[in-house]
Amino acid sequence: MSGSKKDPFFVGYLSVPEGLKLFLIATVALLLGCFAALALTIGGTQDDPGDGAFRFDWGRQTLIGILEASPYPIVHVTKGTKRIPTGSTVLLSGNGKRGVQSRTTPLDGELVEISGVAIKRGNIEMLQLRGGRNGIKKVAGSVQMPSSKLLGRWRLSGEICDGKCFTGTMRPGRRLSHKACANLCLINGAPPIFVSSAPVNGTRFFLLVNSEGEALDNKFFHHVAQFISLEGTVEKRGNLHLLKADLSSLKRVP
Amino acid sequence: MSVKYTPVQWNANKYGYDLVLIGMVVLYILSFLNVAPMFLDHARPTDGPIVRARAFGTCAFLLLTIILCIGPLARLDARFLPLLYNRRHFGVLTSVIALSHAMFVMDWYFNFAPQSKLEGLLGANTSYGQVLGFPFEVLGLAGLICLGILAATSHDFWLNFLTPRLWKALHFLIYPAFAAVVGHIALGSLQSQDNSIFAIVVGLSTALVCGLHALAAWKERGCDKRGNADAGWIIVGDAGDIEEGRAKIIKLPNGDRVAVFRHKARLSAIANACAHQNGPLGEGRIVDGCVTCPWHGFQYRVADGRSPAPFTEMVPTYRLKLDQTTVLVDPNANEPGMFVEPTALPEHMQ
Ligand code: FES
Numbered sequence: 001m002s003g004s005k006k007d008p009f010f011v012g013y014l015s016v017p018e019g020l021k022l023f024l025i026a027t028v029a030l031l032l033g034c035f036a037a038l039a040l041t042i043g044g045t046q047d048d049p050g051d052g053a054f055r056f057d058w059g060r061q062t063l064i065g066i067l068e069a070s071p072y073p074i075v076h077v078t079k080g081t082k083r084i085p086t087g088s089t090v091l092l093s094g095n096g097k098r099g100v101q102s103r104t105t106p107l108d109g110e111l112v113e114i115s116g117v118a119i120k121r122g123n124i125e126m127l128q129l130r131g132g133r134n135g136i137k138k139v140a141g142s143v144q145m146p147s148s149k150l151l152g153r154w155r156l157s158g159e160i161c162d163g164k165c166f167t168g169t170m171r172p173g174r175r176l177s178h179k180a181c182a183n184l185c186l187i188n189g190a191p192p193i194f195v196s197s198a199p200v201n202g203t204r205f206f207l208l209v210n211s212e213g214e215a216l217d218n219k220f221f222h223h224v225a226q227f228i229s230l231e232g233t234v235e236k237r238g239n240l241h242l243l244k245a246d247l248s249s250l251k252r253v254p
Numbered sequence: 255m256s257v258k259y260t261p262v263q264w265n266a267n268k269y270g271y272d273l274v275l276i277g278m279v280v281l282y283i284l285s286f287l288n289v290a291p292m293f294l295d296h297a298r299p300t301d302g303p304i305v306r307a308r309a310f311g312t313c314a315f316l317l318l319t320i321i322l323c324i325g326p327l328a329r330l331d332a333r334f335l336p337l338l339y340n341r342r343h344f345g346v347l348t349s350v351i352a353l354s355h356a357m358f359v360m361d362w363y364f365n366f367a368p369q370s371k372l373e374g375l376l377g378a379n380t381s382y383g384q385v386l387g388f389p390f391e392v393l394g395l396a397g398l399i400c401l402g403i404l405a406a407t408s409h410d411f412w413l414n415f416l417t418p419r420l421w422k423a424l425h426f427l428i429y430p431a432f433a434a435v436v437g438h439i440a441l442g443s444l445q446s447q448d449n450s451i452f453a454i455v456v457g458l459s460t461a462l463v464c465g466l467h468a469l470a471a472w473k474e475r476g477c478d479k480r481g482n483a484d485a486g487w488i489i490v491g492d493a494g495d496i497e498e499g500r501a502k503i504i505k506l507p508n509g510d511r512v513a514v515f516r517h518k519a520r521l522s523a524i525a526n527a528c529a530h531q532n533g534p535l536g537e538g539r540i541v542d543g544c545v546t547c548p549w550h551g552f553q554y555r556v557a558d559g560r561s562p563a564p565f566t567e568m569v570p571t572y573r574l575k576l577d578q579t580t581v582l583v584d585p586n587a588n589e590p591g592m593f594v595e596p597t598a599l600p601e602h603m604q
Pocket residue numbers: 528529530531532533534547548549550551552
């Protein structure tokens with residue numbers, strides 16, 4: 001110990017001077033108290049991640065439907081399950097951040113059986129396919145591709161998300177802290193979803209394609225996860241809404 | 255003070271210090287992960303790895319904030335000096351917590367892809383030309399690299415290997431690290447949540463760090479008396495102003511500081527910068543006949559600036575003279591460790 005009681009002087013390798021003990025105990029208590037309080041305050045005010053989720057609780061879903069491979073693979077279900085009924089339109093993905101384009105392109109327009117685990121958020125559904133032919137195979141029969149319906153031209157405000165994370169693989173799977181993850185999914189073939197702040201025809205979720213109805217080009221990736229507005233034509237294909245957007249109409253919304 | 259290197263020279267205060275540090279971290283992480291969810295206004299769970307990344311990330315930020323507050327706090331009030339004593343362990347722990355945050359992020363956001371995690375981290379978002387949407391992860395990575403360098407070179411071996419001057423300069427990396435981390439949070443996490451509590455915490459923490467530094471600098475400028483010259487000698491002040499066992503610090507025209515100590519009614523002057531990490535010797539005391547550094551307790555004999563055997567550290571000494579009761583110092587420093595006969599105070603002052 002060193003220094004007088006009134007003027008204590010701390011030397012690390014000597015015992016703590018009497019005059020400092022109370023001060024140090026109070027400082028330690030304050031630090032511990034602040035840390036606990038901040039943990040509860042920050043941890044207890046995290047945003048709601050939304051209702052998207054893997055539906056492992058539904059068990060494996062095996063569906064039959066007509067495959068539309070482009071611009072992003074989707075299946076219009078002709079024979080559904082209790083959970084995903086006939087008439088639904090589901091997006092497809094592979095395991096993790098992998099698309100299934102290599103398996104779906106040769107089967108475009110065919111009647112297929114798909115099998116995997118469902119991911120669902122609101123009215124948007126995705127099936128994460130099992131590997132190889134267990135996940136998707138052609139089946140006998142033929143059905144008509146459901147007709148599409150044009151719902152007019154709209155300017156919508158919202159955010160471009162990747163359909164895999166946003167639908168429920170990641171909670172939360174949107175906003176700027178998730179941008180790189182979303183881009184990685186999109187680069188690897190996940191379908192982009194435009195999440196509009198206002199509904200059109202009862203939905204806020206749109207499969208986003210370019211004005212020609214083709215897959216988005218990489219320039220769009222700079223705008224992923226930001227609040228933007230886009231103009232384009234809304235089309236309902238099966239049970240899924242598409243936004244055919246004009247990149248030149250894109251504006252940042254402050 | 256060391257004559258040989260050991261991983262850590264433990265003592266009771268260091269054990270206590272580390273125990274408090276670990277207690278803070280454990281308390282924070284456990285409260286965040288296990289207790290805080292009870293206060294959420296929604297029942298839908300956020301992914302475990304994301305919650306863990308948030309817990310460790312916010313914890314690392316708060317630890318970094320405290321580390322940066324310790325220096326100015328100790329300059330403003332000497333009672334905070336004990337917090338400075340083992341600050342390097344604080345830094346090492348902070349970099350470990352920050353690394354854990356990064357691992358949770360890498361293993362979640364950048365996992366499950368055909369690309370490697372690093373490729374995903376650096377290549378997925380290339381919007382460097384934007385503010386919103388900027389790849390804020392690279393700012394976090396830059397902060398983490400800085401913290402890693404600081405942690406890896408925190409041992410006294412590096413201090414001696416690099417020389418205190420270079421080591422000190424290197425350890426100023428803590429400031430770019432803090433700036434990078436604030437940018438990382440501001441462009442990432444804060445753009446991604448509706449609740450503004452964390453934004454307020456980050457704002458207050460940044461204001462606290464800046465405010466305390468400004469206050470300490472202002473106080474230091476106020477105290478920094480530049481001595482007047484008198485035929486080459488610099489006036490320190492009245493000998494009666496120097497308390498027994500303590501020093502008065504004076505700034506020389508070349509910017510160096512000298513600490514003039516009074517010990518047993520005699521005056522001696524040594525350089526103010528400790529040979530260890532440039533701690534302010536003049537803010538220390540004379541303990542057992544030696545000037546004792548207020549930061550980590552290195553000691554120097556007051557008359558020759560040498561650490562007592564077996565230690566070998568040395569600081570420069572200065573010549574003093576008295577004109578009546580006015581103390582004057584020769585601004586030309588002596589070789590480190592050179593003995594200078596202490597100047598006796600006039601009898602009426604003893
Ligand atoms: S700076 Fe570490 S003992 Fe002086």
